Amino acid sequence: MADTPSYPIPLDSREQPILENLQRIRDELTLLKQDRSTYVKSSDVMVLYDKVVEQVRLLNEIRVDKPKEDNRLDRVLEGCFQLLSLFFMTIGKNNEAPAAYALTSTIKKLLEHLLEVDLYSSKDLEHITHTLERLRGIVKKSQTDSSYSPKLVTLLSSRLDVCQDLLDQLLGRLGRLTHELPGLHEKLISILRSISLANTRTKFSSTEVEKLQGQLKEIDAQRVNGNFVSADGEIPAGNDEVKDLLNRCLTWSEIVLARKGAMPEEFAGTYQTLVDIRNTLDKLSLTQAWSLRETDLYDYQRQLERIDESRVDGNFVDAEGKFAELYVQRTLLYLVRRSYANIYFLMVSSEPVSEALLPVYNQLQTLRRCLIEVKNSGGVSSPRDLYPYSMKLNSIDNMRVDGKFMIGDDIPEGQGSVNELLAECFELNYELRVAVETDGDD
Template identity: 35%
Template sequence: HPVLEQLIAIRHRLSALKKDRDSYTKPETVLNLWNDTKAQIEKLSELRSENLWNSDSRNRVNDVLDDVMSLLSLFFMSIGRTRESPAVYAQLVTQYLDQLVEMGVYTEALLLPTEGRLKDIEEIINADAQRPDISEPIIKLIRRKLAKCKETLQALLANLHEVSEDLKPVQNELVELRRQLSILAGRAGGFSETEIQEIQKKLRKIDNRRVDGKFMAPDGSIPAGQALVVGLLEQLFEETHDLMASTDSISESLTPIADRLKEIKGQLERLSLTHRWTLRETDLYTFQLQLQEIEKLRVDGKFVDSEGKVPEGQTLLNFLLRACYRLMSKMLSESVPVAEALMPVYNQLSTVRRCLIEVTKWGAPDSGKSYIRNGRAGALSNSHNLSVRELYPYQMKLASIDNMRQNGTFYDEDGMIPEGQGVCVAILNECYDILHDLISKVEDEDNSNSDE
């Protein structure tokens, strides 16, 4: 299959590029690979007619294409082109929503940011659909993935809307207990039987509120949404039972999977804390592949042992999987439209801005109000009277960053102009504004003191 061969070759080139950590990824390299991929998608579209993404015709070509699109998507993010169709492909993390469906525990507060992100992605795709350089098969491919996410999200929201206002407090209590269980299950040092028993006690209290198996409204009526809330309660009882069985040790056959998931979760947690400084978006692809491999071990949604039996410890693995997908989804949604070559500048400016805002909060003359409006220095608290001398380091740091520009533009080491100029210049200007406000306030205070 010529298309498959070409896609495999593109995947090899992308993998090699991902492993090269000695230099920043050049935008033209990514764009050349993207053009090659577009050509293959168009060929595939001609070959398969309208059945290009029919799930019945899924085969190795689809799987390799999905790999290629995921990697390309992450590369588009790493060169700062986050608001283009290829970049959104990896952000459509269908597995995270699938995990929510499977686990059955979510609130509107958890789903609303996802809904907002999907609307944003849809706008990006609609804008790109008008561009002459992006053909219909490409847009169809990305729209197909978006549609799957939207469909899952709508099903989740519809379930929530089934629950009447009278039942919402019970549902929220159960979701909070599930969150506590999730924290226990993911804890590196494990958890004790007593901790699980505490949650079981709370579940029994909630269960005791039922009358003839139903939760009642204050007026004695039976509110809508019983099936969902009672189902959630029963599921939590099952999960606490399963986790109790896992306190000493989970089934021997599942231990390697649990250990691997804990390791992945730990690595993702460390990355999520430091990712602005150390993460290449393409690093997430490796984790995605590892999680997919683990998911493939399931039979009918369950992890089984060598004899085909379903051992204790399913809940623990599901909690760990969901935590990994949630961390990946969070990091992808936080990606800023700044190319990798410009990230050191962006990080330094963000740090200076954060420091200046802190100084604004606590470090200068007081005029009775202490807050900042739109990042500009407002009045300041009186815990410490600043001097102009103490603001010199900030002036020097901003000047050194500003001096990296040539004719107002930041260049990379190859003399190219990386994405993210607007973002960096906006933060630089904001820092100057805050600094100038601080200096003028300090000088005004000095003048008023000398007048006295």
């Protein structure tokens, strides 16, 4: 995604103007991303999207006989599509083809890392499986929509196929486990990640790691003659894999307790960068509804990719080109993978509502939760108790013009979602009022 000298300039002189145009468009997208003085308008994004599509059309005409060409132009184009994809999420067009681009990039990275390390559980794959199915539906629908570039739709279909192939390989590996082993495998993965999390906290806690190590020793004590045995006394398929995982967990706990979070100086800078990214993304996961603009994720993606791509044969290296030791490798890779996972969940949690309407949408979400809580706790004792909810709902309802939430002359995306949520809140409020009035009559 980064425009670096390692990517050669176009050899065909006809591609140079296209590269320059795409660089200008990328700069415009970057400026729009950085502008916090106002919300992002659909019209601004669509103008830039059309510009990119036009450059793609010109590029396709030049590369009729060399479709697999890959140079700096392709790198800049990747950055444009990545930014546009995040902008589509920001303006609430989550269910349209361009929005799927950034998500497929993150899913691919995440799956490649899971395949590389071979430490994952069925829960990791279950969510991604559903997301890929949803994205396939979006892309299939876009194939009959002339407003989207056929090149983009074809590219997305190809990326989804790559992700599905990676997912199938991962699912095949889990299929090796039988009987009680899948549950045991999942627990070991959870303990391993908890140890890695404890290892990267600001203040290292030996007690926390020792407790986790104790859980591992309890699992180890369940083995019979070194093997995990099923209820009928047989050694189930997948026994060797789970034994290996347990040994890896025990070894890792010993290493972590010995190192106590101390990172060698030559890798301290990379470590701190990754910790900062992880911590920031963790905070965004807690405050997403109120603080996240999806385009912010672009900068974190670029930082992660630079660090990830700096590896040599899968290994982190110091300034002299020497491979990092096992402790450093595992610690840094854990942070990279944790950050990719955070970006993935922030993307899939993005609401199909323009950031212009998010303040209203978030208020309604809070109101809905409050009303449901009141209902579940037995309702109210008097209609007067519902006045604060009714007043807030009416104030939001009065913001609409002809049934639409307007921002100036603009009608932001997400009208259906906000109106549906408003109607649900009114319905909950009405049910609570009817219930208390009926009780009063009785």
